[in-house]
Amino acid sequence: xxxxxxxxxxxxxxxxxxxxxxxxxxxxxxxxxxxxxxxxxxxxxxxxxxxxxxxxxxxxxxxxxxxxxxxxxxxxxxxxxxxxxxxxxxxxxxxxxxxxxxxxxxxxxxxxxxxxxxxxxxxxxxxxxxxxxxxxxxxxxxxxxxxxxxxxxxxxxxxxxxxxxxxxxxxxxxxxxxxxxxxxxxxxxxxxxxxxxxxxxxxxxxxxxxxxxxxxxxxxxxxxx
Numbered sequence: 409x410x411x412x413x414x415x416x417x418x419x420x421x422x423x424x425x426x427x428x429x430x431x432x433x434x435x436x437x438x439x440x441x442x443x444x445x446x447x448x449x450x451x452x453x454x455x456x457x458x459x460x461x462x463x464x465x466x467x468x469x470x471x472x473x474x475x476x477x478x479x480x481x482x483x484x485x486x487x488x489x490x491x492x493x494x495x496x497x498x499x500x501x502x503x504x505x506x507x508x509x510x511x512x513x514x515x516x517x518x519x520x521x522x523x524x525x526x527x528x529x530x531x532x533x534x535x536x537x538x539x540x541x542x543x544x545x546x547x548x549x550x551x552x553x554x555x556x557x558x559x560x561x562x563x564x565x566x567x568x569x570x571x572x573x574x575x576x577x578x579x580x581x582x583x584x585x586x587x588x589x590x591x592x593x594x595x596x597x598x599x600x601x602x603x604x605x606x607x608x609x610x611x612x613x614x615x616x617x618x619x620x621x622x623x624x625x626x627x628x629x630x631x632x633x
Contacts (some may be wrong), residue, residue, distance in 0.1 A: 411433070415442055418528050422591055426598040427523050436520060439527030443499065444492035445482055446534045451491055453541040460552040497525050506613050510596070513606040515598045517538030521599060529591045536562055576623030578613065 414434065417424045425546045427520070428434045462468070503526040510517050516581050540560045544552075559565070563582035568575040589611040596607035 411438060414438065414528070415531070418449060418531055418591070422528075422594060423598060424530055426525070426595045429595070430599040432521070434524065436524040436527055437441055439524060440492070440496060440499070440625065442516055442531050443495040443527055445494045445540060446531065448488050448491035450534065450537050450541055451488045453538075453545055455480060455487070456549055456553070457544055457558050460549045461558045463554045464552060466554065468592050494502060495530075495603040499523070499601060500531055502614065502617055504528065504616065506590065506610055509610045510600070510602075510614050513602050513610070514600045517600045525595045525599060526593065526621075529588045529595065533588035536582055539584070542562055572626040573623055580619035582623045585615075585618060 409430075410433075414428065418439075459477060462473055462480075466474065468476070470561055500523065503523045507517075507519055507522050510522055540562065543562045544558060547560075552575075561579055561582060562584065563579045565575055565579035568578035573625050592614060593604070593607040593611045596602045596610060597604060604608075
C-alpha cells in the first residue's frame with residue numbers, strides 16, 4: 409500500500425517521503441516505476457501531436473514529411489516501451505552530475521538515496537509535461553496549423569521575445585519544474601541535514617541543467633523551423 413501512498417505523499421505531504429528515504433524504507437526502484445509509467449503515458453499522448461506538427465512543418469518537403477511519419481509509425485510504439493530506460497538514463501545522468509555538489513556539502517549522503525530523491529521529485533516535474541500534452545490533445549489536433557500551435561507550457565515562455573536562448577530561459581521557469589526544485593531543497597535538508605543555502609545551491613545547479621536542455625530544444629526547433 410505504501411507504493412501508492414508515496415505517490416500521493418510526494419505532492420501532499422513530501423516530508424513523509426523524505427523520512428522514508430532517510431530511514432532507507434524505500435529505494436529508487438519504486439519512484440522509477442512511477443516515472444516510467446508517467447513517461448510512457450506522456451510519450452503515448454505526444455506522438456500524435458508530433459505527427460501533426462510534422463504534417464504542417466513549414467520548411468520540410470513532402471518527401472521529408474513522409475519519411476518522418478513513416479519512422480514514427482514504425483518506431484512510435486517502441487518509444488513508449490522504452491520509456492522506463494529513458495526515465496532511468498536521464499535521471500541517472502542528471503543525478504550523477506549534481507551529486508558532486510551534494511557530496512561537497514555533506515558526507516552523510518549516498519548516491520542511492522539521492523537518486524531516490526531525484527526520481528520522486530522528478531514525478532512532480534514530469535506532471536507538468538503530462539498536463540501540457542493532455543491540454544493540447546483536448547484542444548484537438550485539428551487546431552495545430554503550425555509548429556507553434558503545439559507549444560503548451562505552464563511557464564513564462566509565452567512572454568519571451570523571438571530568441572531561442574531567451575525562450576529557453578523563460579520556458580525553464582515552469583510551475584511544476586519550480587515545484588520539483590523546491591522539493592529537492594526540502595528533501596536535501598530533511599534527508600541529509602544540509603543547510604538551506606547548500607540545498608538551494610544544488611537546486612540552482614539542477615535548474616541550470618534543466619534550462620540548458622530547454623534552450624537546446626528551442627535552438628534545435630529553431631533550426632528546423
